[in-house]
Amino acid sequence: MVMEETSYHASPSARDLTALSTTTTRPVKIIQLQHPTTTSTTTAGTPSYFAKWTAKMKRMNSTEWIQTFLPCYRWISAYKWREYLQADVMAGVTVGVMLVPQSMSYAKLAGLQPIYGLYSGFVPIFVYAIFGSSRQLAIGPVALTSLLVSNVLGSIVDSSEKLYTELAILLAFMVGVLECIMGLLRLGWLIRFISHSVISGFTTASAIVIALSQAKYFLGYEIERSSKFIPLVKSIILGADQGKTRKHFRFLRAAGPLTAVILGTAFVKVYHPSSISLVGEIPQGLPKFSIPKEFGYAKSLIPTTILITGVAILESVGIAKALAAKNGYELDSNQELFGLGVANIVGSFFSVYPTTGSFSRSAVNHESGAKTGLSGIVMGIIMGCALQFLTPLFESIPQCALAAIVISAVIGLVDYDEATFLWRVDKRDFLLWIITFAVTLFLGIEIGVLVGVGVSLAFVIHESANPHIAILGRLPGTTVYRNTQQYPEAYTYNGIVIVRVDAPIYFANISFIKDRLREYEIDVDGPIRRGPEVTRIHFVIIELAPVTYIDSSAVQALKDLHQEYKSRNIQIAISNPNREVLLTLARSGVVDLIGKEWYFVRVHDAVQVCLQQVQTLNVASPRTPASLQENKRSPFQRLLRHIPEDLSLSQLESGTREITDETTHLEPLLSKKP
Numbered sequence: 038m039v040m041e042e043t044s045y046h047a048s049p050s051a052r053d054l055t056a057l058s059t060t061t062t063r064p065v066k067i068i069q070l071q072h073p074t075t076t077s078t079t080t081a082g083t084p085s086y087f088a089k090w091t092a093k094m095k096r097m098n099s100t101e102w103i104q105t106f107l108p109c110y111r112w113i114s115a116y117k118w119r120e121y122l123q124a125d126v127m128a129g130v131t132v133g134v135m136l137v138p139q140s141m142s143y144a145k146l147a148g149l150q151p152i153y154g155l156y157s158g159f160v161p162i163f164v165y166a167i168f169g170s171s172r173q174l175a176i177g178p179v180a181l182t183s184l185l186v187s188n189v190l191g192s193i194v195d196s197s198e199k200l201y202t203e204l205a206i207l208l209a210f211m212v213g214v215l216e217c218i219m220g221l222l223r224l225g226w227l228i229r230f231i232s233h234s235v236i237s238g239f240t241t242a243s244a245i246v247i248a249l250s251q252a253k254y255f256l257g258y259e260i261e262r263s264s265k266f267i268p269l270v271k272s273i274i275l276g277a278d279q280g281k282t283r284k285h286f287r288f289l290r291a292a293g294p295l296t297a298v299i300l301g302t303a304f305v306k307v308y309h310p311s312s313i314s315l316v317g318e319i320p321q322g323l324p325k326f327s328i329p330k331e332f333g334y335a336k337s338l339i340p341t342t343i344l345i346t347g348v349a350i351l352e353s354v355g356i357a358k359a360l361a362a363k364n365g366y367e368l369d370s371n372q373e374l375f376g377l378g379v380a381n382i383v384g385s386f387f388s389v390y391p392t393t394g395s396f397s398r399s400a401v402n403h404e405s406g407a408k409t410g411l412s413g414i415v416m417g418i419i420m421g422c423a424l425q426f427l428t429p430l431f432e433s434i435p436q437c438a439l440a441a442i443v444i445s446a447v448i449g450l451v452d453y454d455e456a457t458f459l460w461r462v463d464k465r466d467f468l469l470w471i472i473t474f475a476v477t478l479f480l481g482i483e484i485g486v487l488v489g490v491g492v493s494l495a496f497v498i499h500e501s502a503n504p505h506i507a508i509l510g511r512l513p514g515t516t517v518y519r520n521t522q523q524y525p526e527a528y529t530y531n532g533i534v535i536v537r538v539d540a541p542i543y544f545a546n547i548s549f550i551k552d553r554l555r556e557y558e559i560d561v562d563g564p565i566r567r568g569p570e571v572t573r574i575h576f577v578i579i580e581l582a583p584v585t586y587i588d589s590s591a592v593q594a595l596k597d598l599h600q601e602y603k604s605r606n607i608q609i610a611i612s613n614p615n616r617e618v619l620l621t622l623a624r625s626g627v628v629d630l631i632g633k634e635w636y637f638v639r640v641h642d643a644v645q646v647c648l649q650q651v652q653t654l655n656v657a658s659p660r661t662p663a664s665l666q667e668n669k670r671s672p673f674q675r676l677l678r679h680i681p682e683d684l685s686l687s688q689l690e691s692g693t694r695e696i697t698d699e700t701t702h703l704e705p706l707l708s709k710k711p
Contacts (some may be wrong), residue, residue: 038479046376052657067645068638073620073626108170108372112409121408128405129415132175132398136416137423138298139398141316142439143178146247147186148196149205151431151439153390154178155424157209157381161389162417163379166410169376171357173407174418175398176380179352180447181240182345182391184247188482189341193334203331205390206337210329211342212391213381220375225350233575234466235371235489236351238473242266243482244447249273251440264486266478283348296447301438302430309357314436319428323421324387344486353377360403377577393693395623455549504540506553509580509640510565516641518580528565532573532651534558535640537580545589551598558607574607580640581614592625599630608641609652610635 103110106535136158144154158177163177194200218223249269305313354370361368381392401410423431456474459467472492477485489611507520510527518535521527529535534557538550558574599609609631614622619636622628628636637643 039674060645066536067642070636072623072633072636074673077666094250098592105372107167108376109167109410111170111366112172112411116409116411117341121411124406125411126415128402128407129412130419131405132402132407132412133416133419135398136175136420137427138442140178140435141396142442143180143183145436145439146180146182146250146443147178147205147390148191148455149186149202149390150319150360152319152428153388155319155420156387156401156671157384157389157392159420159424160389161384161392162413162420164383165380166413166417168379169410169413170372171361171376171394172366172409173360173364173399173403173412174353174357174394175402175413176353176377176394177392177398178394178444179393181243181348181352182393184243184250185341185345185348185482186390189338191298193337200331202330202388204334206385206388207289207329207331207335208338208342208345208435209381209389209391210385211335211338212345212349213383213385213563214348216378216381217473219346219350220371220373220378223371225354225370225374232466232469232493234455234459234469235473235486235493236450238470239477239482239485239489241452241456242474242477244451244477247447248444248481251443265481275673280585297438297441298434301441302433305433305435316431316434316436316439317328319431321425321428323424324389324638326386327388329385340483344397344483347486349377349391349393350374352396354400356396359491360399363403366409372541404612466495469496489616498545501540502545503549504538506550507537507539509535509537509555511641511644516639518640518644526565528567530568530644530648530651531566532571532654533573533578533644533647534574534576535578535580537583537645538584541586542584542591542674543586543588547591547594551594554598566650571651571654575651575654576608576610577602578610578612578640578643578647580612582612583619585615585616587618587621589625592621592627595622596625596630599627608635608647610637610647612637612640612643 054704069311097105100110100114100423136482137155140154140158141151142154144151144157147154161176165174169176190196190204190208195203219227246266246269249266252269252273274546300418304310305315354373357373358368358370377393381389384392456467456470459470469489469492473485476488480488508529509518509521510521510524512524512527519527520537521529536554538558540546542550556575558577602609611622611631614636619628635643637646
């Protein structure tokens, strides 16, 4: 009876490697690996990014072009008035009422007059509704960005001076330009290098700093303006004797922004307490057009511009993507960046300081049923009405009420649940969270971000330079090879080491990989051994399926490794390299150096050939070494001239049969012709 392993082969062009016939003989099938020619180019096989972009542009029709430059056209053209209008209006009203007091509160946190918060919650909303791609994201002033503005500008000029306001507006312009550039150049992927642990630790520490910075409005005395924990706490403690008589005003920490404003204003109107500071006069009317000034300070604002842009990407794009997934539409991160950038640039001409997407307001917008960007337009209308008609009422709002709004908003940023989760799941990420949190809290926001990102990149580099390498074994009853540590029942073969490299191979990790290969040559972890009894390693099979890239340094290291192995009579076999890796090996001469016949589609193919060779070496006489050095024969011809026709593959794999000097036929896996 003839048994064929056809269930494991995907290629109709596979050739019979050999026919080993007994009463249970089964043909051994090898899938032929196709070598690319050395004249092939990357563009021919895989189009470059520019080629893909050009092809996409050519396929776009007029509607798609409009949607690219005006994302709002997507939801406007498909708007379902009966189904969406009521939901959008209700969501817009809800978030708009929430935005009015929040925008004034965040402006105070940024060191600006409340009117600039109202401006920042007005103009950018309309611009984003046109150019933004998210249908639920609510943009405007946010606590973290406001703290960053206050921190950097406070070190340049006093907040009471006009220059302070001009620099805040200039900062909005610079942030918008950087966001637009990143969006147009499709550089949103850069933010992937900042891990979630860094962001969580950073926002948690920032929330504590923000809350402490607002304590002065409850305590009734001035505290030091700082973005560091210790100076804030020290200032609060030293001034404690000044605020004992005002403890009864702490009840004004209202549950929500609107409640805080209404209760606080009503209390002031009724009791007229002289000890409570009020917002004061707010200019009435819509913002006027003006060009940002003070460009001479632009150079000193570049680091903060980069930092605010990074926070905007992480906060806004992350929220927008999550909301898009929940509402069943796709969102382009780079287009989102462009929309945010245009909103900030246009806003800077109307006295706006840096704005971005708000987590809390976006969540409320989504939960209120917002379907499209029309909800954002409704928010803008409410803000415009507040600017035009309600600013006289805002003059009596207590400063402590605005502070309560800030504190209640940042409480949600304290992400201790993330810390406990990381402790259970990944101690390394927990360490990263702790480092970022502690440095941000005690040394300041800028240093905290830099250290957090630096440590995060250090972890990435360490993982890249020390990739996972697995010893593979064969699962019983299959031709599948898996990590022997994960599958203890998998067995290995004497004289053969099967190694899988689970990362790209390049200059940073090739030394580590070579060291591990040398270790495996000496001591191989394998719970079960089968095959012929030999005393040393004769073959090292390298599975390259997970390897997406190999550079010139790694190529040279492979050449050195081949020569090192050759001096000890060890043969390298390569399994399943992808096209780009194989092309690099061919161009560098590694394919010819190792030999085309030692490149295989499957690990199982390589094992079969190497296993038969090991058996041949095992039975060959040590007194006739010339029989093992027939240089003019291929490895297939040299090994199979010793294999009898009555030896089944299963017997060879188990090592239960000896081999006599008989001849059979074996086709080479690869043609020697290029």
